[in-house]
Amino acid sequence: MTVKVEITVNGESTSADVEPRLLLAHYLRDQLGLKDTNVGCDTTSCGACTVLLDGESIKSCTVLAVQADQQSVTTMEGLSTDSDNLHPVPAAFRAEHGLQCGFCTPGMVMAAVSLLEENxxxxxxxxxxxxxxxxxxxxxxxxxVRAVLAASGQDPDKAEGSEPDMVAPGFSTGSGA
Amino acid sequence: MIPVGFAYERPSSVDGALALLAEHGEEASVMAGGHSLLPVMKLRLAAPELIIDISKLSELSYVKVDGDEVAIGAGTRHSTVERSDVLAAESPLLAGVARTVGDPQVRHRGTIGGSLAHADPASDLPAAVLALGGTVVLRSPRGTRSVPITEFFTGVFSTAKEPDELLVEIRVPRTGGAGWAYEKFTRRANDWAIVGVAVVDGRVGLVNMGQTPLRATATEEALAGGASIADAAALADQGTEPPEDLAGTKEYRRHLARVLTRRALTTAAGG
Incomplete structure (x- = not known):
């Protein structure tokens, strides 16, 4: 059996006939080709597949595509208009070097967007x-953590609860800049 | 991981869900947030033939004062429970425990009714409702019945709910300013509790100390008899049959139950 779903993704209407067992993560990646959303653990633990569903962070490996029918999804692709005009959260991740291999980054960014929306x-x-x-x-x-604090408009070294003496310093390029 | 294929229905009302359950009860599973059911389906530990999706039924999402109790719709998400002003004032234990479930993404999807109906003895909310002495309301085409939470959990992942019944509401007494605390011991941030202890108004609920959530009755009776917190907490593991797994031995869990009960009772007493 297939079920027709209509999901607004990054502001655009999408529609497909899908098996009820199709996970939202696979709808985004395989049906729509939006590969920013990574599938990591596939067990609701790691958060790499985090996207926004009606503005709230959810793990798209644990939501059926049919459950998102008639709702709105935002992925990492939908945050920024282009790489020169990054949304404040990914911009802060770049400025604070809030990533190494980058696999967790889209999920981290989407979770942070939801976190800052609520707080x-x-x-x-x-x-x-x-x-x-x-x-x-x-x-x-x-x-x-520094990137999320910076994205909230706070100085990561001075945000409430920050303990600069207790933790490593901010990222340095070593250039003296 | 992909679940076994299933048919899917999304009724537009509770009555619609009940009609589907009456027709397909044995083969069907009700899915709300899906954060207990979908993981076990992905692991193929469950393979319902029909999923009845109630996640969009807004009539099941509410928190309201009703006489001496607070009534919570079974489809109310953990994120709503944790931020509810009504619960903050009338049953702060429930809001506080909801805040410890999973992580923010999980709490945006998971529901209180789903957590209770799934009946995992390692879950937080069942023990909290048990400590509160709450009631669950079950509906079917045959009618509506209230089941005391003490009679609801019948074993691991099993409850007194009949196949044609839908858990529609959870009711807890208004405890207002009574002291409360929840102590949850985990190895990592969003793990299940190795052991958890919910305390409110002199009642103690235990997470992951047996086949179902349990009350620490020996501790409660000792407290009622005037025992000190330390003496009462030393009885917290009496009558329990904790599981043994990678996270801990039976004896370790018994030790945790005693220590966490002492901490929770101390916090609840304002200490």
Whole structure:
């Protein structure tokens, strides 16, 4: 059996006849070719597949495409108009070097967008707790947290709850810049 | 991982869901947020022939005061429960426990009714509702019945709910300003509890200490008899049959239950 779904993805109407068992992550990647959304653990743990469903972060490996019918999905592709005009969150990830291999990055960014929507000026602790559903196996959490604080308009060294003496310094290019 | 294929229905009302359950109850599974059911379907530990999707039924999503109780629609998501002003004032334990479920993405999808109906003894909310002495409301075409939470959980992943019944509401007493605490011990941030202890108003619910969530009755009776927190908490593992797995031995879980109960009782007492 197939079911017709109509899902607004990144502001554009999409539609397909899908098997009910099709996961939203696979709808985005395989039906629409939106490959920014990565599938990592496939068990609701790692958060690499995080997208926004009606503006809220969800793990698209654990939502059926049919459950997103008549709803709105935003992926990493839908955040920025182009690479020269990045959305504030990915821009902050670039500026603070909040990534190493990059596999977790789209999920981290989408989780951070949702976090900042709900809590526009989080403390460092709130950022760490707000990203507990996203794993970075390069263990680049330090700069990821800094990036989210920066995206909220705060100085990562001075945000409430930040302990600059306790943690490693911000990323340096070594250029002295 | 891909689930076994299934048929899919998305009724537009609770009555529509009940009609489908009456026709297909044994072969069907109800899916709300899907955060308990879909993972086990992906692992092919469950293969329902029909999924009845109730995730869009807004009539099942509410939190309201009703007499001496708070009534929570079974389809209310954890993120709504954790931020509910009504629950913050009337049953802060429930809001506090919901805040510890999974992670933000999970809480945006998972529902309180789904968590209770799934009946995983390692889940947080079943033990919280047990500590609160709540009630679940089950509906079928045959009628509506209320089941005390003490009679709802019958084993691992099994409940008193009949195949044609839908869990529609959870009711908990208004505990207002009574002391409460939830102690959840995990190895990593969004893990299941190795052991959890929910305390409210002198009642103690245990997570992952047996086939179902359990009340620490020996501890409760000792407290009622005037025992100190330390003495009462030392009885918290009495009558339990904790599981043994990679996360811990039975004896380790018994130790955790005693320690976490002491901590939770101390916090609930304002300590």
């Amino acid at each position: 526009p000026k989080p403390t460092e602790k709130q950022v760490r707790e707000g990203l507990e559903g996203n794993l970075c196996r390069c263990t680049g959490y330090h700069n990821i």
